[in-house]
Amino acid sequence: MTVAPKRPAMTLAAHFPERTEVEWRELAAAVVNKSRPEGQGLGAADAVASMRTALEGGLEVDPLYTRPADPAPLGVPGAMPFTRGRALRDADVPWDVRQLHDDPDAATTRSAVLTDLENGVTSVWLHVGADGVAPADVAEALADVRLELAPVVVSSWDAQVEASDALYAVLSRSAASSGNLGLDPVGAASRTGGEVDLAPLAGAVRRLSDRGEIRAVTVDARVHGDAGASTTDELAFAVATGVAYLRHLESEGVDVAEAFRHIEFRVSATADQFLTAASLRALRRVWARVGESIGVPEADRGARIHAVTGGRMFTRDDAWTNILRSTLATFGASLGGADAISVLPFDTVSGLPTTFSRRIARNTQILLAEESNVARVTDPAGGAWYVESLTDEVAQAIWTAFQEVERAGGIVDALANGVVAQRISDAVAERDTALANRSKPLTGVSMFPLAGEQPLERASRAELPVAANALVPHRDSAAFEALRDRSAAFAAEHGHAPRVAVPTLDVPRAADRRIDAVNLLTVAGIDAVAADAEAEATLGVGDTAYEGVSKGMDVVAFLSSLLDETGAPA
Template identity: 80%
Template sequence: MTVAPKRPAAMTLAAHFPERTQAQWRDLAAAVVNKGRPEGQHLGADEAVASMRSHLAGGIEVEPLYTRPADPAPLGVPGAMPFTRGRALRDADVPWDVRQVHDDPDAAATRKAVLADLENGVTSVWLHVGTDGLAPGDVAEALADVRLDLAPVVVSSWDEQAAAAEALYAVLSGSRASSGNLGHDPLGAAARTGATADLSPLADAVARLHDHGEVRAITVDTRAHADAGATVPDEVAFALATGVAYLRHLESEGVDVVEAFRHIEFRVSASADQFLTAAALRALRRAWARIGETLDVPERSRGAFTHAVTSGRMFTRDDAWTNILRSTLATFGASLGGADAITVLPFDTVSGLSTPFSRRVARNTQILLAEESNVARVTDPAGGAWAVEALTDEVATAAWSVFQEIERAGGMAEALANGAVAQRISAGRAERDAALATRAQPITGVSTFPLAGEKPLERAPRRELPVQASALVPQRDSAVFEALRDRSTAYATEHGHAPRVAVATLDVPRAADRRIDAVNLLTVAGISAVEADAESDAVLATTDTGYAGVAKDMDVVAFLSALLDETGAPA
């Protein structure tokens, strides 16, 4: 007789920890906070907990501790309303679409790169078309080696959307294409270029794809907003408002709302804040499903198809290798959030066109996470974690409020045209810029731990996209620090050496550590620190206790800019 093995006892990970009440935890937390404070300046429990809260752009507060709410909302399941937990159950073998972007204008080089990607783990192709990418007439050649019945193809364009869509349609219409997207997004193009949005091609694009399986016509691409500085709740709100604008237009052209709903795909940014990225994707699906519910779209069709792309705003030109770390965190967040497709931008994107090596690193970032670290083995692995659930609620609530505000003001097209979107983005960016300037929001390798004497990456330049004055221009977080480094480079070109600033060794406690901190600060701007008695172009002034101007909450950008002015570095 076969005896079934005994099932192992459940692991009780917290069994040996004494139970604590919320009040006890607050007292313990206050004791930790007060350890480094003088006797007469101790904080009470409420003040101590408040000091541990952190603030995210967009009005989101992050608590130091999350516990089960007294009356929690039902968690739900993937593939069902409200779709917070995913559009569908995840396939552990193919958890998401590994989508690689190609924007090299050389059609032959792009064709070769596309094939190499597909042979090494990429599952779909993304061609960027237009002035800053591949010519529409070269789309067919770039895809000549692609098995369209196996690999989906999508196109995007800021300035030649109609031509890009037509070029892809010509390729797909003669094949047994499994899926793809023609990339129509007139409001996204208007945001990025400043041109007037033309929604007229949408209805015809949807109609002509009636017998083309899973090929979609429309992509709501909010990267233009995010790269210009939009907060995460605002980006989600802009995605919802743009999607509704397309639904409204298609309905006016006689397109059934269910068919229109099917054709919309969302392309959003994924940042190195992995939990905020996950919350944004979960909130977007929840809100879009609610919109579908109000329009009587059948439940099975309400789940939003999401394509997450590593944020261009977080990428740095200097110490570009750290972009690999940022992309890994962003990909992890996109996986937690249940993205249907993920694109990792090559680490050298800021420097120009990517190389075979940087594309390999980009695709392998996803493949390693999915297949070797097993982050994709569970659908919505963060579901039920109260911190993630609370963050999702906050993003969804804030985004819905902004979405309603846009709708009341006339919709997304009107908000773009009258500058309301740009105004909102500008307000969000100002808050982030202040955090970057004081290094409350540090950038590894740029504003903190800079690499002295770094040689810039040499890449073929990417062609510049012509835009109008009202365009949303990308604003990378590191650009202001890179501008300081450029001033030092220009000085070195003229004088044969970088700007030199004399840094005295102080007669104070931890003098060596303080000097190292000061030297690292100067390196942020590419300034060489020299001994106090050496030849120098400027002097870092000292006080009895430290270096003048150097403080924890100082505006680093303003301080270093003034110091470069003193050395004579060109502005």
């Protein structure tokens, strides 16, 4: 037998000179200072500090990560602390491709479910209630599902018991069926403003004592994330909710390990792919610690996570950009080791999705899994110093917020006494400021808006009745969409959108500055039009009047108002 010669290890970076961190800081400072005025250069430490990025929840990203002096063991999938995954990933079925269906027409939903399953979806998610499928129609919607092949889960805000009973009746038709009955009393009370009723949990768990592949409880943390909670707070509330369910079930005589098995988490995946990956890794670590503290066998401590593209990041205007956000979120969820992933259709803000938008949603994750090969490796980001450091920070932030909720009496009391609402309110206020000044840009909305866009026409969803104290969704783009709506109302009354004359002034980078002004106006749905050429020729910085008003312009915008006396942005 011929033995292949052993090849030397590849030294891809051998020709690069070695640099110390001190040298890197000096090189980085030289680059930063190129864009600063002469004599105002930053020292190495200040230059590096200027390159740090702040994330929501008090997290901070450094410009450079290096191997720690005493790195913690990375661990392995399927073992404590479960950071690297609940189990080894199956290369053939790396995660569950789970599609959401909420069309109230049972026949339409039944057809859509079958189409999705025939084209790559591996499980079904029905949303039931006033804003989804009626409980009585669950059986009809799932009539064509091969229950031994495709798991089915349900969610509901206002009819959880009815939804779980309806799904249980369907799943009982097959001994090999699997899924989740979707009970989440804390989530339901948070979303509707009602009272938390934990009573149905124990009965549902006992009913499934001989059905090991069916679970009873889903902690749907999206209710907090969609309302505006930071990523770390969303996961902290999820852990606190899971702990509340464990305590209740144990008090009802349910074995704690059995109760632990029944809990699945549904969390938001955002367009920050690395934060999403780190968050899922951190959630598994924290939940495994909870399991360890109550005596759950190690093999059973891994959290089951269903990641859903976050509704808060979706935009109504230029909805096609939602496909890009969903792709990043799905990639992050894959890196983080989600057990199931759902991609919301790009037109979900406008109403019920179409066949095309559902196809794009399912294909987003199918293409990532099968063509990018990201799914062939378990925990592909594991060992990257940035991801490991961010995972540590997120886990610490989750645990700190979880302890605050526990000090407030647990998640049920924290909802009642305003601790949860206050943390969400603080996060919304901080985020809205960044959105308003566009330091947190929204592509297609606050940056690079699409002029003359025609709104998508979709069938409307039924509205969910809620009380005054309900946690209602708070999308990031809502304020900018309100500006667009005001311009649309003006256009309906006057026959044209508001118009602004934007002259090109004789200042440095005049053309670029005019483009910036035009884009800023388009954000609010205002038409920017060229000013009169003769008048433009006479304009200079400091002019305060323009004859364009008499030429039919609703407003006259002077680029000089954006400049100081030196021509720099004011």
